[in-house]
Amino acid sequence: MASKMEHAVSYPFSVQRLWEVLTTEQYWHDLLEAINASHGVLESFHHVDDTVTVYLKQGVPADKLPSMVSAALSGDAHIPRHNTFTWAGDRITGEITATVAGTPAKVHGTVLTSNDPATTRYSATVEVPIPFVGGKIEKAIIEQLIALLDAEHENTMNWEATNR
Template sequence: MATPLAFTGRSAHSAAAVRAAFADEQYWKDRIDQVGGVNARIESLAIAGDQVRVELVQTIPATDLPKQVTAIKPDGLVIPRTEIWTGDAGTFTARVDGAPAEVRGTLTLTEDGTGSRYVVDGSIEVNIPLFGKKIEAAIQENLSDLLVREAEFTDNWLSSH
């Protein structure tokens, strides 16, 4: 059974402002530089009208993983990730290179009083006997932390642009 991934972030900025950031190439460059982690990079970015597709590669260093995980992946985890936005809704997928692990779900951006709300609803599935749940828990913890940092980054980036 998959491990759920749920996150809700709030911004002082409107959903329209957040959407505008998502449609700005500099936003993605700044975000990956500031919160992407070691060796993080943008693989591709396509912006057409209200649709944005970004492919990123992020890592979880071995020092941030439990020993059961580093026994299998001693160099840490490399995670290719794709977000596709159309207007206020999107999808995301991520996988772990060299491991039967997948993260997927939906993204929603809505107005919330004087600001906006960003909701991630997904699941993490690692098909490795005995260690799958430990790896799922490590991915969930790291992704949850990353989502918090990304939401804070977006709010700060919008305040300064």
């Protein structure tokens, strides 16, 4: 059974300005450097018309993983992630998918940014189909995902303030 996650963050600037940030390749490089320097890599960045597609790899060092997760992995957690964002008039819609390499863990979510100032709402499903412990691992992933989204939010605000 999958677990659900809902999370929201607000920015002190407009949806249009957030779109300008998300469509800047350097932002993604700087974001990964700030929040995941030892494990983060921007695999590809494509901005065509009203769509931005970002492939990146992130990771969590083995010593930072919850014990039930580290027991299932041998070493660091490597997390391929795919983000697609679309400018839709006065809002940004998107999809985010992620996996944990070497495990059956999957994350699939949607993103909606609207209002002025901008508020981004994340809705995701986390699935780890492992009998008995899957639900506990899903909850641990959700906790880590929320911490990651909050770190990205903080760094996005900092990046925007220094790159006006």
